[in-house]
Amino acid sequence: MIQRIQSVYLFFAFLMSAVLPFVFHLWKLENGQLFYFMESISYTILLGLSSTLAILSLLTYKKRQQQFVMNRLNMILNLILLGLFVYRTLNLPGETPVSEKGIGMFLPILSILLLVLANRAIKKDEDLVKSVDRLR
Template identity: 55%
Template sequence: MIQRIQTIYLLIASIVSGGLIFVFNLWKTLKEQIFVLDLFEEGLFTLNVVPFMFITSSILSLVTIFLYKNRKLQFVIGRIIILMNLFLLGLLIYLSLTLSGETIVSEKGIGMFLPILVVLLIVLANKAIKKDEDLVKSVDRLR
């Protein structure tokens, strides 16, 4: 059922993870702002993983919307997205603490906190999916 509240949560999570990475920067130095897609140009593997995980999280959130007939799989993929974003958050914290060239003061951007928002939205979606699953199980017991 596409008109459920979890669909809205999953859609917003997909937009946050895939769309807002173009709007909000990760950090800002005196010379430039670093966005998520700017990390593809860097040579380090850890920096290349960040945009890949943001995009993967967005795609999985979008795909999960259309798995409404299989609520258990929807719930499991939601948990995978949560774990992925928690790992992404840890990686971003690690990268922010070990930025090269920190002799000049840099500001951390709002983009560093996008995985927290995605985790919150996916938790709310999983709660609604669980509520739907419990409702279906209670109706099956009455039959």
């Protein structure tokens, strides 16, 4: 059913990857210009895939195992995205043009946290269904 707690977690994970990157910038460049995710094609693709997986997982509420797997893939995508953010800000050769980090860099961390909570709730539902099946 769609009114389960993991649906709420998945909806908020969708918001973290689809809506909030348009609001919050990733970092501020030295010249004062704000850098949003849309300025890099790799960030755009990864955030698009992440939001697509979150909404697909939300809509496949009848298939708990498939939901669980999609959430794991979404966590991996968010980790890759977070790794790209860290690489961009810390490990570029020479001077990096990044002067201030924005709150947008922390959105994948919050999304991963919400996906972990959703997977815990899915696991709890799956265990409940298995225990009821044993009684039959």
